Each structure stands twice: as structure tokens, then as C-alpha cells.
Amino acid sequence: MSNTPLRLVIFDVDGTLVDSQGDILAAMKLAFDGEGLQVPPRSDVLGVVGLSLDELMVILAPDAEAATRARLVQGYKDAYMTLRADPSRGQSSPFYPGAREVLAQLQAQPDTLLGVATGKSKRGLDKLIEAHALEGVFVTQQVADFHPSKPHPAMLHEALRETGVEARDAVMIGDTSFDMEMAAAAGITGIGVGWGYHPAERLGAARHHVAQFDEVPPLLATIWKD
Known part of the structure; x- marks a missing residue:
């Protein structure tokens, strides 16, 4: 049995996973x-x-x-x-390059859980998950219907509660200042992405930055290096 604690990788959706x-x-x-x-x-x-x-x-x-x-x-x-x-x-809200591959890579890791925290409604998120065949990928799904708007940390607090993961073992990956400020408020490491809707200068609350999706797994390995 692994002694590695459960890790939680929480993604924003619009501007992070998909270009909507x-x-x-x-x-x-x-x-x-x-x-x-x-x-x-x-x-x-x-x-x-x-x-x-x-x-x-x-x-x-x-x-x-x-x-x-x-x-x-x-x-x-x-x-x-x-x-x-x-x-x-045509295809609505396509994945950013490398997004699906990284999701599959992370999902295959036995000690890693995946989640989303999005300003979308539950109905909107459900439709997107169906369209991209992502059923069963995200073990925690936090949406705008049930929480104050980002950057309030309620979504992330609930994601931690649902999964039983400690804040130090979680990251929030997003493209906006709202995502990074929410992560900071929840005591979670924020990773800002370079391909979304906010320019890099607005992501000052991020602890790390990535320019493309394939940089995510090695960065996570560095963050959680034992």
C-alpha cells in the first residue's frame, strides 16, 4: 500500500481545459x-x-x-x-492542445484525484462533460449554482471536504486572476496557465506558471517531490 497521500488537481474549465x-x-x-x-x-x-x-x-x-x-x-x-x-x-468548446492527454495521464496515477471548479452552471458543465466524454474523470465538480462567485474560496473548500485531501496536497490550475486569488484564499497552490483569457500580468497570485499543457505533470512532480 502506498504511503503517498492523495493529491487533488483542480482545473478551471473555460480558458483552461477548453477554449469556449x-x-x-x-x-x-x-x-x-x-x-x-x-x-x-x-x-x-x-x-x-x-x-x-x-x-x-x-x-x-x-x-x-x-x-x-x-x-x-x-x-x-x-x-x-x-x-x-x-x-x-462544428465542435463546441474544443480542448486546448494536450489537455485530454494530460487528463488521462493524471487520471492513471493511483494517488491523484481530479476535480473542476468553474463559473459554469451545473447544466453547462454536465453538457460539456457529455460532449467530451469526460464522465467519471472528475471526482469533485464545483459549479456556480452552489457557491459564491470566484475568487471566494468556497468551491475549493468543498472540493477538499469531498475528497478528504489536505490543502497542501492540492493545486488549482486556471487561466484567470479569479482562479489564482481563489486558490490563495484557500491555501492551495495556484498554477496559472499561459493560454487562457487573462494575460500573465493578471496572474500575480499564482505560485507557478505553465506555458503549455505538457508542462503540468512534471511541475506537479516537482511541487509534490518527497
Whole structure:
């Protein structure tokens, strides 16, 4: 029996595992068009990816009334699901290069558990897992429906509780400042990625940085070196 403690690798989803910006930008346009509002610039939308929808609509539509923002949230959710179901748009939210291979490599390690902590809804995450045949990969799945928005550490606290893993034996891998600040608040090592929606200068709370997916396994080995 191994004396190695259980390790937990928690991934953000949008901008980390999958490139969902096409779906996000298109759904946001449909939501804002539906309310007759000016669509926010691409950079503004991608800059708030990772926050819960309620939180990000306050930033993207600061002058809108609460009822309007609530309709924007629902309009975005409905548009996103409709877009993902449209076969004419090709593969929705494709994996970043190397993502699937690294997930398989880590899942094969007997002392390593995988999880996600995402601003997506449970419905959105379920659809993505189904689309990419990821059933059974993530033993803990933390979504926006049940927690305060990132960077509040509630998602990570619950992931640790569900798996029984200590904070020192967990990492959070993400592409945004919200992910890295959440990790720091939970006492978990944050690993910022270089291919997502926030530039490197916004990932100041990260303890480590990787430029491509195949750098993740050797970095984890270094972090957890006995």
C-alpha cells in the first residue's frame, strides 16, 4: 500500500481545459441584443470569464436595472445551450492542445484525484462533460449554482471536504486572476496557465506558471517531490 497521500488537481474549465470563447462571445451577443443593449467589447467579456453570471453582468451592464441584468443572465444561459446544440457550428468548446492527454495521464496515477471548479452552471458543465466524454474523470465538480462567485474560496473548500485531501496536497490550475486569488484564499497552490483569457500580468497570485499543457505533470512532480 502506498504511503503517498492523495493529491487533488483542480482545473478551471473555460480558458483552461477548453477554449469556449466562441460560444461565450456569441451567447453574450444574443443576450445583449435581446435586451436592445450595446454588446460589450470582446476584451471586456473575456476579462470577466470565470465569475458567476450574476457577478459578471454587474460589470458588463453596470447601468442596467437588476431586472434587466436578471434577463441578461437567463438570456445568456438559453443562448449558450442553444449554440452548443447547433451541429452546424462544428465542435463546441474544443480542448486546448494536450489537455485530454494530460487528463488521462493524471487520471492513471493511483494517488491523484481530479476535480473542476468553474463559473459554469451545473447544466453547462454536465453538457460539456457529455460532449467530451469526460464522465467519471472528475471526482469533485464545483459549479456556480452552489457557491459564491470566484475568487471566494468556497468551491475549493468543498472540493477538499469531498475528497478528504489536505490543502497542501492540492493545486488549482486556471487561466484567470479569479482562479489564482481563489486558490490563495484557500491555501492551495495556484498554477496559472499561459493560454487562457487573462494575460500573465493578471496572474500575480499564482505560485507557478505553465506555458503549455505538457508542462503540468512534471511541475506537479516537482511541487509534490518527497
